[in-house]
Amino acid sequence: MKASRELTESDFQDAHDDLRSLKQALESAIVGQEGLIDRLLIAFISGGHVLLEGLPGLGKTHLAKALAGATGLKFSRVQCTPDLMPADITGSEILIRDPQGEQRLDFQRGPIFAPLVLVDEVNRATPKTQSALLEAMQEHQVTHAGITHPLPSPFWVMATQNPIEIEGTYPLPEAQLDRFLVKLNVEFPSEAALLSMLDISLDDEPSEHLQPVLDLERLVSIMATGREIVIADRIKQAAVTLLLATHPATSGGTSHFRYGASPRGLQALLKTARIHALLQGRLQVDFDDLARMALPVLRHRVLLTIESELDGINSDSILRQIIQEWRSRI
Amino acid sequence: MSETLFKTLPRLVRQQQRRLWSAQLLTRTALPFGWLVITLFSSGVIHQGWQQLNSPLFFTLALLPPVLYLSMVAIRRIPTMAEGATAADTQLKAHALFLSAWEITAFRQAPSNTQKLLLARAATELPHWQEQLRSRPKQRPGSSLLLGITLAILGSFLLLLPGKVTQKALESGISDAANQQQSKNSEAIDPVAAINEVLLAEKRAAALQHESQAAMQHTKTEGTHPEEKQTGNQSDGQAPERGNESQMERGENEKNRKNPAARNIVVSKVGENLGESAERHSGTAPGLDASVTTDQTTGQAAPFTQQRYQNISLDSDRKSQAFDRRRGQHLTTTSQPLKTGLSSADRDITSGGEQTLPTSMTPDQRVLVDRYFKQLSQFDESKP
The missing domain is CATH 3.40.50.300 (P-loop containing nucleotide triphosphate hydrolases)
Known part of the structure; x- marks a missing residue:
């Protein structure tokens, strides 16, 4: 192999x-x-x-x-x-x-x-x-x-x-x-x-x-x-923080989501981030790799609340907002 | 090369950690700095324009909360090494190469194959990183910061300089309390009524003096009564004490004469608290009784009578009484009740006027007193 x-x-x-x-x-x-x-x-x-x-x-x-x-x-x-x-x-x-x-x-x-x-x-x-x-x-x-x-x-x-x-x-x-x-x-x-x-x-x-x-x-x-792409502990920690930000219990504020992303979503985020880094010619995962792959990885793993759905809120827009806030905190 | 990396990367991270810590402190200074500027400037303006403030207290009030707040922030928000590495990586735009390389060096584990490749890439970039981190752009202070510093310095100066009110008080020799009392009185009393009261009081004082002289003559013609002898004996028994008291008083008076400023203090004290002064002097010394009455009158008709009694100097000596420098004569005692409701003072004055001063002293004591007052009259007040 x-x-x-x-x-x-x-x-x-x-x-x-x-x-x-x-x-x-x-x-x-x-x-x-x-x-x-x-x-x-x-x-x-x-x-x-x-x-x-x-x-x-x-x-x-x-x-x-x-x-x-x-x-x-x-x-x-x-x-x-x-x-x-x-x-x-x-x-x-x-x-x-x-x-x-x-x-x-x-x-x-x-x-x-x-x-x-x-x-x-x-x-x-x-x-x-x-x-x-x-x-x-x-x-x-x-x-x-x-x-x-x-x-x-x-x-x-x-x-x-x-x-x-x-x-x-x-x-x-x-x-x-x-x-x-x-x-x-x-x-x-x-x-x-x-x-x-x-x-x-x-x-x-x-x-x-x-x-x-x-x-x-x-x-x-x-x-x-x-x-084989290297993922630093700090990056892993950041990925966990991002995943938890989708959960209503740990998001810290009024969440639009009824359910957040699963641990399988976290694995998917880091897997895809690795290949994104390789596509960019890097040997290590960056925060930007996580940010780029977060939306396609998380969008089908979160569930909006009934109120948000009735208000016509899109899960993509909420996720974009979460990713932006997460990125600015790092 | 790898060893250099293992040494240099942690050093760069520590350096960045310190910078991050100071940057965090700086970003959190906005609130305490605002407090400092507002407190110093506003207290400085109040100190100069309205009311004299306790400068050390307000300096403490301005400085202590920011210092405490920043100390708390400095202790509680110490960035970790990982945060320092992340900050350095972001500043270098290294796409986590710096961060990943630092983690590999920090954990000191045997690097995997890919990690070795990553360290090799990091080693290539290291000189560039050192250069970039060394020459970090210096931020120029913003206009709001400059304005804040200017206001804080200005406020400090205003707070350090003597207040406006204090300067006035020093010039006029009248304390703030006296000013307030005078202004209160001037607002409350009709000036015409006050003048009338003063004139009436003077008339009554003259009448009282006339009565006193008549009584003295009557006493002289009648001679000494047996009770008077008895009183004299009693006085003899008390003589040493009284003698001591009068000696002490004389000592005080000597001091006052040598130091005219000390006598002026009496004036300002009377002016400060008339009620207290009246209580202090009531019924014990006729001279001071008269002066208290005069001061009370002066206090009540301050705007019109202040000038008139401005040159009155008080002496604690019983016989000299109050002295009007303008007229060049002693003020006389009064025992007439005033319309200003000072009944207790009037009563004291009356008793003061009628007290048996001549009979309370032995003839020897009187001789001593007369000699004393002769010496006193020869004293030149113009000399310091």
Whole structure:
């Protein structure tokens, strides 16, 4: 394993350069979403699952395809509907006849058995199906008829959901949302970005023709390097302070949150901060890394109070305020 | 190089810790400094313009709370080394490289592979960091700070200089209390009535003197009564004591004569508290009784009679009584009641006028007294 060998300065530099290359490849396919690509890459190298939320037509599916194309990973897609069954995702046993003419039940693997899985409109699937999916995400395995089938490693799930089409959907419960490392909002591109997009994707889809810039082995190596990034105790303490600031009991003031972020959120914050530091070419995590990654990591892990929801308060705006105050105190 | 890092980084952090501590103190000086400026300046203005204040007390009042507050802040808010390292890192814009390197050196654990790489990066940056931390930009004091310092210094000067009221009092020789009393009296008494009272009092004093002289002549013609002899014997029995008292009084008087300023003090004392003065002098010395009455009258009609009795000098000697320098004659005793409600003083004056001074002394004592007053009349008051 690469992590066990002596890492040199050039190893870090190579990892940083590879990340930069991957980022440039994605930016060539998806125009006007630099911030989104950065965060997606960070979550991807951190080994976490990503929840993309945005209006239809903003390129969520293309982004997943582009990532699969740029990394050379096998990519599978699940389009969620209310009649989608768990077995449609995980797989099921079917009766087959072997060449000798004998019949037996064989487990046919579902689309979840791929390194990179795009689950489109995840909130349209029933809670039963969602639960099967999210169990696979957490355990990295599928159990069927008493037999455990491991999922490929590394394993990533990119789920998308539409924030406006609420009718006929099943919003993900908080416990399941917590399984996603980050929740990324896909913003509407700027005017300049729209014009650029027309130039490259009017008649063709560049994400489908993207050549791999990294192979799986290199990707694993970068992930291992990312785990070597130094986090000072003072930074860890600051991360804890930030997490506790989202909790109503420890925030010190009138909180808009009913529930704060979980300890898993703290782990996610530091994991993503490490890769953010690597992307910046640093060997150590900075306070700014935490500040940059706090919003995508924490936004789906907090729950607004009923009063705040009735007042139309957005959890993002409250979190931004908390992060700003936290940063000014350090 | 690593050893240099292990030595230099903690030193830089300690230096930054001290700076952070002093910066914290400075940022918290706004409130106590405001208190200091306001207290010093306002007390200085009051001291000069309205009322004389106790300067040391107000200096203490201005300085003590800020000193206590800042001492408390200085003790309770000592920054940790980690805070110092964070502050240094922020100042250097080192993106936690300084902080992480310092933590590795502070914990003195065997550094991991990545930590070694990080220390190597830190060692490269170290000279630059030292330079930056050494040449930290000096902050210029703000305009509000300069204004505050100016006001504080001005207030201190105002508080240190003698107050306006004190200067006036020293010039006129009248204390603040006397001024207040006079102003009160001048407001309360009708000046015309006061003049009438004074004139009436003078007439009555003259009538009383006439009666006294008539009584004296009557006593001389009748000779000495047996009771008088008895009284004289009793007086003989008490003579040593009285003699001692009169000797003590004479000693005091001698001192007063040698020091005219001491006699003036009597005037100011009378002016300070008339009631107390009347009580002090009532019925014991006729001369002083008269003077008390005069002073009381003076006090009541201060704006119109003050000038008239300004040159009155009082002597504690019984016979010299009050002396009007302007007229060049002694004031006479009065025993007539005044309309100002000073009945107790009047009663004392009456008894003072009728007391048996001639019979209370033996002839020898009288001779001594007469000789004494002769010497006294030869005394030149103009000489100090």
